[in-house]
Amino acid sequence: MRVDDKVAIVTGSGTGLGQAFSWALAQAGADVVVTELPGKESQAEATAAEVRAAGRRAMTVTLDVTQLSAIQAMVDRVVGEWGHIDILVNNAGINIPKWAVEMTEEAWDKVVDTDLKGTFFCAQAVGKHIIARGGGGKIINVASIMGVVGYYYRAHYASAKAGVVNMTRVLAIEWAPHNIQVNAVAPGYVNTPLTKPMFEKREFYEEVVRRIPLNRVGEPQDIAGAVVFLASPAADYVTGHTLLVDGGWTAW
Ligand SMILES: NC(=O)c1ccc[n+]([C@@H]2O[C@H](COP(=O)([O-])OP(=O)(O)OC[C@H]3O[C@@H](n4cnc5c(N)ncnc54)[C@H](O)[C@@H]3O)[C@@H](O)[C@H]2O)c1
Known part of the structure; x- marks a missing residue:
């Protein structure tokens, strides 16, 4: 399960x-392009420093995935500086938790534009590049x-993520002739800045942990x-799949 060079x-x-x-991709041998929103350059630099400490090249790019022209500019810059792109991990995402009866158009659009539309157009820009250079690559949503x-x-959020799951299948089918494997990873609850404000509500945190057979939230x-795994040759025959990594949440 190496992704050397x-x-x-x-x-x-x-x-x-x-x-x-x-960090994990760098440990497995990849050079990594770290992208972050405008204003979060210092966080991007911290991740890039971890990649370099693992002995790999790192590039930082400012990118808002809801800005389609910025996505193409990012792809052009990476191809210009490093020659090619092999792997895309479509990770950028947000949640603005709201009850259905309190949903606003603004919150709906922000979440769906980032989590679904941004994911699609990043995949499209990288997919077009990989197809143009003869195929062979991995996209992980x-x-x-x-x-x-x-x-x-x-x-x-759930609508956008369900969209990502089915979009993954469509891209896997369309790009199979180009040897691009498109898969998704579906995490359960994980300790990150996204979930920190949710877990500050002790009752909610305990409810979540009770629901997880392995009895803890993920790290x-x-x-x-x-x-x-999905980025590596070990997954060359896996495509259109959504790999649940959730401590057993969806087992019952
Ligand atoms: N933490 C969890 O429990 C959990 C569970 C399931 C899925 N996820 C998904 O994992 C991914 C990462 O989430 P996380 O928990 O690490 O959250 P996080 O908030 O720590 O990281 C998300 C990152 O995306 C960036 N981002 C937000 N909007 C962006 C935009 N428009 N353009 C570019 N970048 C943008 C943020 O700056 C942030 O660095 C998300 O897609 C999230 O939905 C998280």
Whole structure:
């Protein structure tokens, strides 16, 4: 499960899961493009420093995945500086928890534009590059258990992540002739800056832990192995799949 000398882009990788994925891919031999939102350059630099400490090249790129022109500019820059892209980890995502009856158009659009539309157009830009250079690559979309089961307080997020799960299947089918494997990783609840405010509500945290057969929420490194696997030749015959890494949440 090595990705030696591959070029991997990990979106939204200044914190949380993206940071762990970047480090794990670097440990497995990849050079990593760390992308972050404008204003979060210092977090991107911290992740890049971890990649370099693992002995690999790191590039930081400022990217808001809801800005389609910025996505193409990022791909052009990576190809211009490093020649090619082999792996995309579509990790950037947000949640703005809300009850369905309190949902606003603004919250809906922000979550769906980032988690679904941004994920699609990053995949499209990288997919077009890989197809143009003759094929062969891996795209890993970060979905969520909320893409395959429901939970209250997150209709927009669950809809977007379910969209990611099915979009993954479509891209896998369309790009199979180009030897691009497209898969998703669906984490359960993980300790990251995204979930920190949710877990500050002690009752919610305890409810979540009670629901997990392995009896704890995940840590970012619990999810990273699945991403390295799907990025590696060990997964050459796996495509269109959503790999649940959830401590057993969806087992019942
Ligand atoms: N933490 C969990 O429990 C959990 C569970 C399932 C799925 N996920 C998914 O994992 C991914 C990473 O989440 P995390 O928990 O590490 O959260 P996080 O908030 O730590 O990281 C998300 C990153 O995405 C970046 N980002 C946000 N909007 C962006 C945009 N428009 N363009 C580019 N980057 C943007 C943020 O700056 C941040 O660095 C998300 O897609 C999330 O939905 C997380």
